[in-house]
Amino acid sequence: xxxxxxxxxxxxxxxxxxxxxxxxxxxxxxxxxxxxxxxxxxxxxxxxxxxxxxxxxxxxxxxxxxxxxxxxxxxxxxxxxxxxxxxxxxxxxxxxxxxxxxxxxxxxxxxxxxxxxxxxxxxxxxxxxxxxxxxxxxxxxxxxxxxxxxxxxxxxxxxxxxxxxxxxxxxxxxxxxxxxxxxxxxxxxxxxxxxxxxxxxxxxxxxxxxxxxxxxxxxxxxxxxxxxxxxxxxxxxxxxxxxxxxxxxxxxxxxxxxxxxxxxxxxxxxxxxxxxxxxxxxxxxxxxxxxxxxxxxxxxxx
Numbered sequence: 218x219x220x221x222x223x224x225x226x227x228x229x230x231x232x233x234x235x236x237x238x239x240x241x242x243x244x245x246x247x248x249x250x251x252x253x254x255x256x257x258x259x260x261x262x263x264x265x266x267x268x269x270x271x272x273x274x275x276x277x278x279x280x281x282x283x284x285x286x287x288x289x290x291x292x293x294x295x296x297x298x299x300x301x302x303x304x305x306x307x308x309x310x311x312x313x314x315x316x317x318x319x320x321x322x323x324x325x326x327x328x329x330x331x332x333x334x335x336x337x338x339x340x341x342x343x344x345x346x347x348x349x350x351x352x353x354x355x356x357x358x359x360x361x362x363x364x365x366x367x368x369x370x371x372x373x374x375x376x377x378x379x380x381x382x383x384x385x386x387x388x389x390x391x392x393x394x395x396x397x398x399x400x401x402x403x404x405x406x407x408x409x410x411x412x413x414x415x416x417x418x419x420x421x422x423x424x425x426x427x428x429x430x431x432x433x434x435x436x437x438x439x440x441x442x443x444x445x446x447x448x449x450x451x452x453x454x455x456x457x458x459x460x461x462x463x464x465x466x467x468x469x470x471x472x473x474x475x476x477x478x479x480x481x482x483x484x485x486x487x488x489x490x491x492x493x494x495x496x497x498x499x500x501x502x503x504x505x506x507x508x509x510x511x512x513x514x515x516x517x518x519x
Contacts, residue, residue, distance in 0.1 A: 221266035221509065226297075226490045227457025229400050229421050231368060233297050235484055236509045237269035237459065238262050239493040244277030244284050250498045252284075258499050259288055263295060265506055269491050271424070271459065273301035273373055274354050274361075282361035290363050298362060299424075299459070301373035301404050302354040305343040346372065346379045348388040355397065370398040371424055374406040380413055390419050402456075411447055415456055422457045427489070428465040429482035431475075438478040440486055452488030460484075460492040473504070477511035484512065 223232050242248050243255045250258075259270075272281045282300060289296050345351075351372075358367065370392065372379065379385055389401040402422030403414045411423055429438035440448075451458055460483045464476060483492050496502045 221506075222513075223268070224490050225457070226369075226400070226459075227421055227452075227488075228455030229457060231297050231400060231457075233269040233491050234267050235491055236267055236480075236505065237271055237491040237493045238267050239461065239495040240270055240272040240281045240285065241276050242495060242497060244280035246277075248277075248497060254498050255284070256288060258496055258502050259285075261499055262496065262502055263289075263292065265502070268295060269297050269299070271299045271461075271493050273304065274358050275304045275306050275373075278306065279357070279361055282358055286361050286363035293364060297368045298364075299369035299371060299422075300358050300362070300367060301371045302351050302358065303344050303346050303373035303375055305345050307343065344373070344375070346375055346382065346385055348384050351385070351388060352392075355392065359397075366396055367398040368400070369422060370401045371404040371422070372402075373404055375403065376406070377410055377413055380417060386417055386419070393419070404459075404461075408444065408447075411451065415451055415454060420456065422459065423451065424459040424461055426462040427458075427460040427483050427486075427492075428462050429479050438475070438482045440482055445486055448486050448488040456488070457490045458488050460489050463492045463494065473508050473511055476505070476508035480509055480512040 221234050221236060223234055225231065226233050238259070243259070244252075248255065270285060272285060274282060276282070277284075285298060289298070355367065355370065359365065370389070372385075372389075389398075392398045393401055400421045402420050402424070403410075403417075404424035405411055405414055405426075408425055408427070411425055414420060414423060427440065427444070429440050431438055448458060463479050463483050465479075480492055483489055494505045496505055
């Protein structure tokens with residue numbers, strides 16, 4: 218690996234930075250940073266070579282897509298944006314968007330409010346993979362992102378029985394055929410679902426939870442042998458892999474050794490194109506860039 222090296226996403230013609238920007242919280246109710254700081258962080262990421270941004274239609278009640286759309290309207294050729302569809306936005310979440318400017322300052326001062334808000338959001342989550350609903354959500358995402366084509370559309374954590382719904386696959390294939398999306402894939406709810414989704418005709422990308430075990434025999438984080446075998450199989454099929462949950466939610470932003478070790482384990486695995494990291498402020502961005510640089514240096518010396 219080299220600093221923010223670019224790579225093809227599987228067998229597609231999408232070229233992405235190996236470190237990707239996870240956008241799940243950049244416009245959420247519980248974000249701890251000002252809108253100005255988030256915008257500055259996104260722009261600094263692009264300047265640093267990050268070009269892959271992962272969002273979803275429901276992130277921040279749609280405001281994550283709106284922010285990316287407004288910020289990158291004049292830089293569209295410099296970025297690759299993946300978005301997701303399949304979640305239902307509860308009425309309570311729609312109401313939160315209206316009240317968000319008033320609620321955010323209060324939550325920043327109320328530490329327990331972040332977890333309570335997250336629990337409430339998870340409890341309200343519902344899904345719908347009806348083709349008509351998915352098409353509407355794609356059209357709305359296009360408007361929010363201010364674009365006429367989605368780089369990558371992922372189904373958002375669908376249950377496995379959706380794989381049996383031919384009309385869903387037909388819709389995705391039609392969207393690609395008519396140029397509405399460049400590529401489509403699945404953000405799998407579980408790693409164990411990967412092989413079944415990989416069998417979908419035309420699927421070119423999977424987003425998977427890949428959290429390395431903290432310590433291997435050589436003292437470095439590692440992925441299980443079965444996971445490495447799975448990733449190699451996906452690579453042989455030309456399916457690009459986007460890794461999420463690389464840090465497992467338990468690593469300090471300043472624990473460079475642990476974070477760089479996790480990145481090295483994931484990005485060193487055959488078939489993994491990009492690893493996602495959340496970056497709410499420029500300090501987090503610098504920490505992740507530093508961890509990536511350390512992972513790259515260690516990887517080149519092995």
